[in-house]
Amino acid sequence: MNPLLNPKSVAILGASDNPDKIGGRPIRFMREFGFAGTIYPVNPGRDMVQGLKSYPSLADLPEAPEAVIVAVAGDAVEPAVAECARIGVKLAVIMASGFGETGPEGKATEARMRATAHAAGMRLIGPNSQGVANFGSGAILSFSTMFVETPPMDGPVASISQSGGMSVVPYGLLRDKGIGLRYVNATGNDCDISAAEMVSMVLDDPEIRLILLYIENLADPEAMAQAAIKARNRGVPIVALKPGESETGKRAAESHTGAIATSHRVVEAFFRKYGIWRARGTRDLVHAAEMYLHGWQPSGENLAVISNSGAVCVLASDAAEREGLKVPALTTETEAKLTAILPAFASPRNPVDITAALLSNSGLFGEALPVAGSDPNVDMFLVGLPVTGQGYDYPRFARDTGAFLKASGKPTAVANIQPHVRAVFRAEGVPAFDSEDDAVAAMAQFAHHHRLMREAAPAPFDRTMRPAGGKREVRDEFASLSLLDAAGIATPRRVLCGTAEEAIALLADVPAGIVLKACSGAIPHKSDHGLVRVGLRDADAVRAAWAGIRAALERIGHPEAGMLAAEMIPARHEMIVGGHHDPHFGPVVVIGDGGIAVEAMPDNQLLLPPFSDAEVHRALDRLRIAPLFRGFRGQGALDADAVARAAQGVARLLREDPAVASVEVNPLMVAERGAWAVDALVEVVAEEEVGLTA
């Protein structure tokens, strides 16, 4: 085991005799929770602290402790870290606030402390950390009130969080479900060991089977990608809560941890790529834990429901549809068997309503359950017993459910509002939820997350060449389209023309007609200025359009602009495809619905290169306009493969051409066969700047 998470000796700098103070709590916890190592209180003002010998300074200790809790504040912190480094400490946990989260000065202090530590081979957690806790060894280097409130239990879960509060909220919620945790580690400002590195560290513990992550500041996606790949290789799910989607939330996160504002859409794409499930709130973060910990591999997303309440049957069906699960029909064989078992007014169809008859016949349940659950159309199974208790043999229901679950290997859960009934089911190994909504949401997350983990084929994080900062310039349409051409994106036949006659010559090859446009990197929104004329089918029309555009260019003061004649592309739908470099996450590609409302009514998905064509197809499937790629009302399906080629082309440009800063293809004209970039803006780094950074 990593000694950083499992120190044999711990000193507390600023040790308090009061077990409820920051410098007192860790001592109390380590003694109460069975820490077998040595505890060294350090406090110059006391001989004894909480019954233990106290030392005036670190230098007075009989040995260099493996870990030191720095529970002093303000200006005392930096010298304390230096002293730890000097005497050979391996890990210092800094609890005080008032560093990087307050501004540049605090960040500079953090950088100095990190340098001091690294020079001595020491690592830091914090500052602004509530501390780290290992309930396997009892090394509780934390002052959390939560461990006073709810006694710990060792278990297969790690809660890792930059926030102290959000490190222990999952602890509280899981302990209420009877689930134990091994690690509750708050990394605070991540000045040295980041939350991402902490994920990698706990993954070295073979008993960890689920990681819950709360992160406001994803400053090092490379480390997080490494951790996620390690988790995936070990089959350990990571569920992450990364808030700050709202403007106010983002601002609050910035002032809270000095978080770097990354578009939550990019973070979402990153999590998806690496198989990390994104929770939307504290409930999502923990609610599927029981499902994950069972070690099931769901075979699909088809849910059967059995209940003594018809209402629960209806509610669970609605919830399943809302959460993207199916409630399939059972086989006729299963329905026939159920009909034979159930009373006449019960329903043998999925969802299976065994009715209030259960109150008079407790055996019904055990008979019906394995029949419905074993149906070959069923991947997961939900037992809805909204209210039970006296008069019902629910311990028997719990045993029957547990037996089914063990025999079938099918993910199975119960929904019931009574804590004592849920406890009886849990004792039989059945995940238990307080409502059918929660149960279905948890089962859906579990199934969808497993699919995500299977589908994800995460490459190591790609530190692709980034364009330099500094001067940018926009290539004109002709040059932009040529760059796209070279990247394998289909473009229309076109000519940069000096005279109308050259445009007319193109017309001979493209009888469907041509479009004539002004061509200049200096004029965006060409249509707004009357600089685009479409549907030109004869020489007169071309000459008239030429004259019109030329006049418009004079009017707006761009007589120097070129003229581009291009084949008309009569495709069915306008999309956009584009990309840019995120300063932290590197290349980001966007695909989405096109038209005038791309900003006002956005419908797009982000992808982080490199990505597979299958990832593009799944991204298209998440768009509102997804039905266009399936076809409807007699219309053929649009060509998703062609869109994928275009997206791959944009990715190639961003990754392989060090000059390319951003690409916007709008519209990408998509047909039932093919997709063409009919207009594009490529932004490049001014020539003299290329290649300065890699």
Added chain:
Amino acid sequence: MNPLLNPKSVAILGASDNPDKIGGRPIRFMREFGFAGTIYPVNPGRDMVQGLKSYPSLADLPEAPEAVIVAVAGDAVEPAVAECARIGVKLAVIMASGFGETGPEGKATEARMRATAHAAGMRLIGPNSQGVANFGSGAILSFSTMFVETPPMDGPVASISQSGGMSVVPYGLLRDKGIGLRYVNATGNDCDISAAEMVSMVLDDPEIRLILLYIENLADPEAMAQAAIKARNRGVPIVALKPGESETGKRAAESHTGAIATSHRVVEAFFRKYGIWRARGTRDLVHAAEMYLHGWQPSGENLAVISNSGAVCVLASDAAEREGLKVPALTTETEAKLTAILPAFASPRNPVDITAALLSNSGLFGEALPVAGSDPNVDMFLVGLPVTGQGYDYPRFARDTGAFLKASGKPTAVANIQPHVRAVFRAEGVPAFDSEDDAVAAMAQFAHHHRLMREAAPAPFDRTMRPAGGKREVRDEFASLSLLDAAGIATPRRVLCGTAEEAIALLADVPAGIVLKACSGAIPHKSDHGLVRVGLRDADAVRAAWAGIRAALERIGHPEAGMLAAEMIPARHEMIVGGHHDPHFGPVVVIGDGGIAVEAMPDNQLLLPPFSDAEVHRALDRLRIAPLFRGFRGQGALDADAVARAAQGVARLLREDPAVASVEVNPLMVAERGAWAVDALVEVVAEEEVGLTA
């Protein structure tokens, strides 16, 4: 009080000595929960039941009981009901299943029982009812296990449900929050007293301040509308869970209660019109109860957050945006005051992060709270204390919060994961939630529901003339447009032409050009057959188009079709507006985005006439395309008033013309000024059938 809900004497037909059987539970409950009236067990096989004298039959009772619990099953039920009617019982509660929910035969039995009852002035609850409970009087005519599991407490809430299980699930969840209920009434199959009538009945009890409703079968919207108007006049919120949105759920509801399948969209529109909040699941049904019961009138939807956890500040901000609340900036005066109170590394901006400094200074909270909460920009206030306990003076925090709430009158709540801490806050009158997500969701529901109740101006349910069943015919476009004209909807200038020259004559008046279309009620999807030619600007073009359409008509075998020439309408966006008669809810108007994908990618809203223009504007605001009505990227806003006029016109047609069965305007061309129906199909009842029903 209504004697039906408050009987002075109760007989139990099929009384059981076993207090956990259906015929035993009510006796047990009435004795345990202080029923002051008379209990008459009826069981021919026993002299005593649960220590009470038992009677062989209803006829042997010393008086006619006000209420009878019919706890017999199958064929014994109907004679029992007849006997109740004969001896002058006022209310019979039928618990047995196997009636209307099983098919026509069961429905016929229900109808006979209802007729028998009504003839004698008796009312029925059920069948298939778990019973009704009045915890004010102890008249518990119910066999629910829930009342064994969780002891009742009288309170201001009524839970009304067709399902037995879903009548007591809210009971269980609210009792866990320390909230009492007066009524828990399961109406089962609603063969006589429906859930809607039950809502009206409990509203006669002045102590009822919140109604929770679970309903699968909304067969009588008129009664529900009456109940909702009564509730609104009394200021009593109704929160309703009406499942069956999914196909499977709808099917399950049908087999469960014989529910009539109404589009959940229509139900949603109905609830909105009458100020009923639609819950999506059991959690939504109950989670805002504490907010409602406080009796607050929220002044707006601006939320301030204060927490000792920066993470909760971020999470609550995200949740607020998700739930449609705002987290406004505080005034500079408030921020200055907070800066003076809080430590340097805390944030005085909303959300207000008072940091872990709270652990060392319990007074911080009481100082900061009233400052932040009293800010004039703040309508509601959330206190986030995710984890507290030993080391924190949380009883003081609770007192401070309670004092603020009383002094300010502002809706205020706390979020904390610890049940014992929440209990302390509740004791101070502070609504308490287990997470910031739940708290924000509940506060948002509370605020949005109050807005809905203010905005709703529900007229009594409109039993408008309905078109007869039987033969329908589709009017051709010209006739349809004329009907729209008459209803005040703008339409293009047009002529029904016998010759191309008549169309060319129209051209003289509309230089922007005309469109020529075949005109026949027998040919839908004209465009698919080449029967529409647009943009005709000169005589030659019109003649060519005429010939082309005529040829196409010959080809598809409709040479009889007429020809319509109409002014081209160069509007900016295609919408749809239409309407039909729902068999239970009457006229329904739809407005939405137009184009080819109205079915594949629907974006529409339903309205139940009569409605105000303001309701149309709010409906437009719920559309995905709502930004078009606000304008963006230099584009002016589309004319929402013109869309409202069109919607009102459709409503008028449906309500005032007994021949009109349905209307579809597609597209309604909407511009920055005006909206025109450029194509329409009106379906009418064949002449000889009109006026047969009203």
